[in-house]
Amino acid sequence: MKNLFIAFVVLTVALLAYSTYQALFVAPTEQTMGEVQRIFYYHVPSAWTAGVCFFVNFLASLLYLWKRDARSDALAAASAEVGVMFCTIVLITGPIWARPVWGIWWTWDARLTTTLVLWLIYVSYLVLRRFAAGGQQQVLAAALAVFGFVDVPIVYMSIRWFRTQHPAPVMGGGENSGLDPAMLHAFLWNLLAFTCVGVVLLVLRYRLQRLEESVEAAHAAAALQGGSQ
Amino acid sequence: MTTFATARATLLKDLRLEWRSKDAINSMLFFALLVVVVFSFAFSPTAEESRRIAGGLVWVALLFAAIFALNQTWARELRNQVLDAYRVSPAPPNALFLAKAIGNFLFVLVLEVLMTPLFVVFYGLRSIGPVWQLIVVALLGTWALVVNGTFFAALSIRTRSREIMLPLILFPISIPALLGMVDATTSILTGEASPDFWIKMLAVYDVVFTAVCLLLFETVLNAE
Numbered sequence: 001m002k003n004l005f006i007a008f009v010v011l012t013v014a015l016l017a018y019s020t021y022q023a024l025f026v027a028p029t030e031q032t033m034g035e036v037q038r039i040f041y042y043h044v045p046s047a048w049t050a051g052v053c054f055f056v057n058f059l060a061s062l063l064y065l066w067k068r069d070a071r072s073d074a075l076a077a078a079s080a081e082v083g084v085m086f087c088t089i090v091l092i093t094g095p096i097w098a099r100p101v102w103g104i105w106w107t108w109d110a111r112l113t114t115t116l117v118l119w120l121i122y123v124s125y126l127v128l129r130r131f132a133a134g135g136q137q138q139v140l141a142a143a144l145a146v147f148g149f150v151d152v153p154i155v156y157m158s159i160r161w162f163r164t165q166h167p168a169p170v171m172g173g174g175e176n177s178g179l180d181p182a183m184l185h186a187f188l189w190n191l192l193a194f195t196c197v198g199v200v201l202l203v204l205r206y207r208l209q210r211l212e213e214s215v216e217a218a219h220a221a222a223a224l225q226g227g228s229q
Numbered sequence: 230m231t232t233f234a235t236a237r238a239t240l241l242k243d244l245r246l247e248w249r250s251k252d253a254i255n256s257m258l259f260f261a262l263l264v265v266v267v268f269s270f271a272f273s274p275t276a277e278e279s280r281r282i283a284g285g286l287v288w289v290a291l292l293f294a295a296i297f298a299l300n301q302t303w304a305r306e307l308r309n310q311v312l313d314a315y316r317v318s319p320a321p322p323n324a325l326f327l328a329k330a331i332g333n334f335l336f337v338l339v340l341e342v343l344m345t346p347l348f349v350v351f352y353g354l355r356s357i358g359p360v361w362q363l364i365v366v367a368l369l370g371t372w373a374l375v376v377n378g379t380f381f382a383a384l385s386i387r388t389r390s391r392e393i394m395l396p397l398i399l400f401p402i403s404i405p406a407l408l409g410m411v412d413a414t415t416s417i418l419t420g421e422a423s424p425d426f427w428i429k430m431l432a433v434y435d436v437v438f439t440a441v442c443l444l445l446f447e448t449v450l451n452a453e
Contacts (some may be wrong), residue, residue: 065448120401127397131388139452140384143445144398147377150441151402158405158430 005203012196019189027186039097041186045194046089047115053083053198054122054149061145064138070213073138076145078205080125082198087119110160117155121148232324239328246305247336253301257294257340262347264290269351279352284414287348288407291337292374296396298336299378302329303386312450322447330379330442337371357420366417366424369431370410376435377402380442383449406434 023041030037060076063069094112095105106112125144132140247253268286272278306312315325348354356363378399385394413427 065445117401117404120404124398124401128384128388128394131390131394132384136387136452139448140387143384143449144381146445147380147402147438147441150437151405154405154430154434154437158408161426161430 008196009200012193012200015189015193015196019186019193022186022189027183028180030183033101036097036100039093041190042194043090043093043097044187045191046086046093048191049194049198050083050086050090050118052195053079053086053202054118056202057083057122057125057145058149061142064142065146070138071210073142074206074209074213075202076142077129077209078202080122080129080145081205082201084119084122084126085201086194086198087115087122090115091119108159110156113159114152114156118152121151124148232321232327235320235324236328236331239325240332243328243332244335247332253298253336254339256297257336258343260297261290261294261340261344264293265344265347265351274352279354280357280418281415283348283352283354283418284411287344287414288370288410290344291341291371292400292403292407293396294340295333295337295374295378296399298333299375299382299399300392300395302333302379302382304391307386316451322450323443325450326379326383326442326446330376333375333379334372337375338367341367341371354418356418358417358424362417362424362428363414365428366410366413366431369428369435370406370413373406373410373431373434373438374403376439376442377406380446380449383446387452406431409434 019041023038027038027041029035056079057076060072060079063072064076094115098107099105125141125148128144129137129141265286268290272282274282303312306315315322378395381399381402382395385391385398388394409427409431413424413431416422416424416427
């Protein structure tokens with residue numbers, strides 16, 4: 001199992017190197033936006049990976065509420081953290097691209113706002129995990145995860161209505177139908193590479209979480225023994 | 230006891246406690262008054278401007294003020310292990326939740342009724358749109374805040390620094406509701422747009438989150 005994981009890490013690194021080469025050197029430069037368009041090869045895969053992580057978090061939380069298995073809680077914790085990290089990348093790379101292309105760093109557009117609210121919700125989830133005590137933490141966090149996941153479609157719907165009264169900036173480039181085959185090629189390789197990076201981080205974080213739990217359990221057992229003497 | 234009888238008993242107990250102590254309503258009212266005055270100094274708006282900003286102002290003031298009532302919802306039950314006693318009793322947990330949520334709903338409604346004259350006085354506020362729509366928005370919006378707030382107060386009561394925890398987890402989830410309340414109120418006050426979409430949105434939000442709260446409350450109450 002361990003060897004398999006190491007092989008997967010090696011594969012991920014190779015994939016990342018290849019996809020970076022594809023994105024920076026092979027893919028053609030976009031005509032109107034120029035070099036800055038290449039940020040899309042990182043922006044969209046990060047968004048995808050963050051979305052997958054949050055979905056995993058929701059499923060793991062439901063599973064925890066149902067089965068009360070510590071492993072699904074550890075998975076929920078790991079996926080929320082990795083998801084927030086990728087979501088942060090999305091929120092940073094987005095404005096870097098938007099400034100030269102749209103002329104503004106930020107706009108309260110449906111997708112942007114939903115991503116920001118998503119980020120806020122999962123940061124509050126991580127805060128709750130830090131502040132909740134002992135055995136209750138898992139249940140409380142799982143409950144909040146369900147709330148957060150239910151909230152996202154409502155946010156998207158309401159912001160879309162809120163902002164359609166204003167002319168939204170055109171989402172140029174990206175994964176839309178007009179993508180050049182060479183660009184699509186680079187984009188898909190990056191998508192695969194980022195998903196693999198997400199999986200690697202998730203597995204590592206999950207293991208760390210399990211390790212922390214066993215250390216805590218050992219401490220508790222030691223304290224109990226010390227108390228009985 | 231049935232759900233209804235339990236809920237009624239808990240609600241009446243909470244109302245009587247509040248009536249005698251007036252802890253929540255006094256602190257909420259004073260806090261809201263401070264917000265109104267501070268904002269008035271900060272912006273010194275004309276009657277026309279105040280119509281545009283009042284929607285946001287009212288709801289932000291209420292959101293912050295409601296935290297007082299929400300935070301004391303469960304804190305009161307921790308004394309003498311009342312909450313633990315409730316957990317071992319056969320009373321239905323959702324009855325307790327509904328009673329607490331309705332109690333908070335009533336407290337915040339009273340606050341809104343008392344604050345309305347303040348706004349009229351300090352901001353020279355007069356609505357262009359129909360007032361009954363404002364009442365509908367107030368009812369739906371208050372329930373949206375309070376139902377999640379009561380639930381999250383039950384979450385945050387189990388954490389360290391619980392008073393700070395509640396707004397940290399409540400505000401991100403409440404963003405769509407807050408947007409709905411603010412925009413509906415502004416469009417009614419200015420009479421420029423129809424608030425219909427937002428009223429529907431708030432109704433959907435209320436139904437969805439009331440359902441989620443009722444589904445999960447027993448789990449959270451019994452969390453160990």
